[in-house]
Amino acid sequence: MRPFRILLAHELRMLLVTPATYIAATLFLLVMGFIFAGILETFAAAPQEGSPAVVFFQLFWLPVFFMVPLLTMKCLAEERRLGTLETLLTTPVTTPQVVLAKFFAAYALYLALWAATSGFFYILTRFAGQSAPLDLGPLLGGYLFIAVSGAFFIALGVLASSLTRNQAVAGILAFVLLLALVIGTRFASTLELLKLDSMATARSAIDYMQTFTHLEDFTRGVVDTRQVLYYLSGTTLALILAILGVEAKQLHS
Secondary structure, three states: OHHHHHHHHHHHHHHHHOHHHHHHHHHHHHHHHHHHHHHHHHHHHOOOOOOHHHHHHHOOHHHHHHHHHHHHOOOOHHHHHHOHHHHHOOOOOOHHHHHHHHHHHHHHHHHHHHHHOHHHHHHHHHHHHHHOOOOHHHHHHHHHHHHHHHHHHHHHHHHHHHOOOOHHHHHHHHHHHHHHHHHHHHHHOOOHHHHOHHHHHHHHHHHHOOHHHHHHHHHOOOOOHHHHHHHHHHHHHHHHHHHHHHHHHHHHO
């Protein structure tokens, strides 16, 4: 475990000293701040169903599609291009330790950025007071969804980075994987083909993968263990494939 802790500390340190991290964090908070301000303007103009927290988390995909590729595209692809990955793997560390260290470092930053958005809701309750009571159910459920689903999203980004030496290609591949998972499954569920009786199994599988349905359940306070298992198993599978991808590249290099 000591090599893993050293690797994780190194990855976190590299993220914290990289100017790109702070640029990405600033852009993320600015975008989410504008979104939150727009939501408040809508609620102030006319009564709305639900709460600002529900609407806020419904737009989670906007930063996810761009933030996850930015956080993960360099983690393995750039190191392989520079030759530092091969050097690192000659030391007393294993491929799973390297991949997991990079995953947990990116995931920690992902959670930190989303945790920073809780300041928006604090400001709302601090200055609006009783005129804008905050429902904690959707808020806590939304952040729980962000934490659980984010592990899968980051793992997909790490997987994409393990498949290429080019960080730009890794970023595009991560974007495509996330787009297919979040938007593609939603589009597929509307296809007439899936309404056939013979496609019942495929329809059930696609319905099970509906990210927006999971979000709706979480913000209503419904935490389905099957949904949690879906994200955890998806994270595990993506990381296993990333480890195999790195090892396969090592064998052919």
